[in-house]
Amino acid sequence: MSMKDQEIIALYHARDEQAIKESEEKYGGYCHSVAMNILNHRSDAEECVNDTWLRAWNAMPPHRPSVLRTYLGKITRNLALNRLSINRAAKRNRHLEIAFEELGDCVPAPEETDADELCGLINAFLEATPKLDRQLFLGRYWFAHPVRILANHYGLTENAVSGRLKRTRAALRVYLTERGYDV
Numbered sequence: 237m238s239m240k241d242q243e244i245i246a247l248y249h250a251r252d253e254q255a256i257k258e259s260e261e262k263y264g265g266y267c268h269s270v271a272m273n274i275l276n277h278r279s280d281a282e283e284c285v286n287d288t289w290l291r292a293w294n295a296m297p298p299h300r301p302s303v304l305r306t307y308l309g310k311i312t313r314n315l316a317l318n319r320l321s322i323n324r325a326a327k328r329n330r331h332l333e334i335a336f337e338e339l340g341d342c343v344p345a346p347e348e349t350d351a352d353e354l355c356g357l358i359n360a361f362l363e364a365t366p367k368l369d370r371q372l373f374l375g376r377y378w379f380a381h382p383v384r385i386l387a388n389h390y391g392l393t394e395n396a397v398s399g400r401l402k403r404t405r406a407a408l409r410v411y412l413t414e415r416g417y418d419v
Contacts, residue, residue, distance in 0.1 A: 238262045241304035248296035255296075256289045263305055267312040273380045274316040284315040291315070313378075338401070339377055342409035354417070361411045369404045376401055 239247075239258050247255035267288050271281035288311045301307035343354070362370050368390065375381045375389070383401070387394045 244304060245296060245300060248293065249300070256293060259289055259292060259304070259308060260285075263308050266305060267308055270309050270312045270379065271316040274313065274320055280319050281316070284312055284319055287315050288312045338405060342405040343412070354412075357412060357415055357417075358408070361408055365404060365407070369400055372397060372400055373404050 238261060244255055244258045244262070247258065264285060267285045268281055271284040272278070275281050275284070288308055291311045292308060295311075343358070362373065365373065372386055372390065375386050376383070381389075383394050383397050386392075387397045390397070392400075
């Protein structure tokens with residue numbers, strides 16, 4: 237039986253190395269999935285997951301996350317995105333580049349915006365989006381799932397997923413434009 241999140245966090249705060257073992261046991265598969273979806277390279281993903289435990293160890297204390305799964309997933313995602321930017325020179329990850337290019341048509345460049353405000357607007361847009369479209373959008377652009385995987389998971393054709401994503405991106409573009417963002 238795995239430990240509860242707050243017990244694991246308490247281990248980190250007590251500087252007990254068992255915290256890493258418990259984190260890996262409970263969330264290792266999840267973090268590996270996040271890294272693999274972004275990197276599509278097993279050894280790079282494993283390295284990101286191992287680095288996740290070190291980052292968590294160094295951040296707690298003082299940080300005390302409210303949802304450990306989300307916290308560890310975010311660390312893994314950020315590490316994987318950093319690794320991806322290094323790997324881009326090798327052109328190993330074209331599927332993720334395509335996803336970012338798709339988003340570039342509806343979201344302004346990060347250096348041209350207030351990131352917190354833009355994040356809040358995107359979150360508000362997604363909250364008002366039908367559940368399936370929101371799940372597909374997050375699956376594609378947050379978790380970096382290929383369209384093929386999303387189609388299989390939701391029992392749709394790849395064309396249906398691509399069409400729904402295209403309509404959601406178009407709606408997001410209109411939503412952001414109406415709120416003063418130039419795309």
